[in-house]
Structure formats: C-alpha cells, structure tokens
Amino acid sequence: MxxxxxxxxxxxxxxxxxxxxxxxxxxxxxxxxxxxxxxxLPRKMRFQSKAKRKRLSSVEDPREAAAILLLGMARAGGEVTTEHKKTIRAEMERAFDVDAAASEELLARASWYSSNVADPDDLIPRMTDFVAKTAGSEALASLSSMLGSIGAVEGDASADQVAYLRRYQQRAGLS
Incomplete structure (x- = not known):
C-alpha cells in the first residue's frame, strides 16, 4: 500500500x-x-502618422480619384446623404462599368482617403490632375457630367456645389 x-x-x-x-x-x-x-510600436506610429497625412498621395487608381471628387461634390452641399451615396454608386457603375460591390468598395475607399480633408476644394487640384494624367481628357469631361448629377441629387445644386463644379471645370480645362 x-x-x-x-x-x-x-x-x-x-x-x-x-x-x-x-x-x-x-x-x-x-x-x-x-x-x-x-x-x-515606433514603426507602427510612423506608418499611422504618414497614412493620416498622406492619404491622398496613396491614390493609385483614377476611378478612386474620381470617386473622391464625386464625394467632395456631395460634401460641398453639406451632409452626405444616403441619396448622394446611392447616386455616386450608380454613376460609378455606369461610367466605370463595375458591379455594385466594386462601386461600394470604391466609395468606401474614397471616403477613407478624403476623411481627413477639411475643405472639399483641396481635393480638386490633386485629384483632377491625377485623373487627367492617368485617364485623359475624355474622362475629365465624363467626370464633369457625373459631378453635375451629384449636385442635382436634392434638387438644384447649392451655391457651394456650383462653385465646386466650376473650379473643377476650370482645373480640368473644360470651361
């Protein structure tokens, strides 16, 4: 035992x-x-700082740049509504020949890229030049009509939206 x-x-x-x-x-x-x-941690913090400061510099697709401009047009009128988002997605699906999932993803990325931009007018020079360089003048003209349709979502475009469209057209050489 x-x-x-x-x-x-x-x-x-x-x-x-x-x-x-x-x-x-x-x-x-x-x-x-x-x-x-x-x-x-230091590397992560450097990346986060750079990402916050240089989001717009990381845009590599002219469709993303166009989506940023479309979102800027909606923001120029005040709050971005569900109707604005719906119209932006529809315009992108038509013009870019993408499906609903791709247009939703483009809109989400555009929202992230431009979320730290206080003034929508800051988007116009950089994104317009990028679209012109990568997609050409035909895309700029098409984008102008898309911006006009975003401005007309809630009836007549606001004065800020008209000014935004005018500045875009001047930058794009369309006026």
Whole structure:
C-alpha cells in the first residue's frame, strides 16, 4: 500500500512540475509578444502618422480619384446623404462599368482617403490632375457630367456645389 501511495505522490509531483513549466512557457510567450509590440510600436506610429497625412498621395487608381471628387461634390452641399451615396454608386457603375460591390468598395475607399480633408476644394487640384494624367481628357469631361448629377441629387445644386463644379471645370480645362 505504501508503494502505491509513493507512486501517486511521485505522479502528483511530476504533474505539478509539468504544470509549472507550462505556466512559465506561457508567461514567456506573453513577455515575447509584449516585447515584439514594443519593438514595432515606433514603426507602427510612423506608418499611422504618414497614412493620416498622406492619404491622398496613396491614390493609385483614377476611378478612386474620381470617386473622391464625386464625394467632395456631395460634401460641398453639406451632409452626405444616403441619396448622394446611392447616386455616386450608380454613376460609378455606369461610367466605370463595375458591379455594385466594386462601386461600394470604391466609395468606401474614397471616403477613407478624403476623411481627413477639411475643405472639399483641396481635393480638386490633386485629384483632377491625377485623373487627367492617368485617364485623359475624355474622362475629365465624363467626370464633369457625373459631378453635375451629384449636385442635382436634392434638387438644384447649392451655391457651394456650383462653385465646386466650376473650379473643377476650370482645373480640368473644360470651361
């Protein structure tokens, strides 16, 4: 009987040691994760800072630039409504020959790119030049009519929207 009790004690001691080793291993993994996070923190913060400052510089698709301009037109009239978004998506589906999912994605990216821009007029020079350089003058003319339809979503375009369209047309060389 005393041999069985001795074996049970030995097994309990081995189990306790194994449990302690496992807990130490888990603790070491947590420390490793914290250290990796601390090491990557400066790089992550630099990227976030750059992303906040230079969102518009990362636009690589003329369709994204056009979507940013369309969203800017809607914002020039005040609050961007559901009707504005619906019309922007419809215009992009028609002009860019994309499906509903792609137009929704383009609108979401355009919203993110331009979310830190306080004045919609700041979008006009950079995005118009980008569209002109990458898609040509035909795209600029098409975009002008798309901007006009966004301005007319809620009846007549507001004075700010008319001014926005005029500045776009001047920048694009359409007026």
């Amino acid at each position: 005393h041999i069985i009790l001795g074996l049970l004690g030995l097994l309990a001691a081995i189990g306790a040691i194994a449990w302690r080793i496992n807990m130490a291993r888990q603790g070491a993994e947590v420390v490793k994760d914290v250290a990796e996070t601390a090491i990557n």
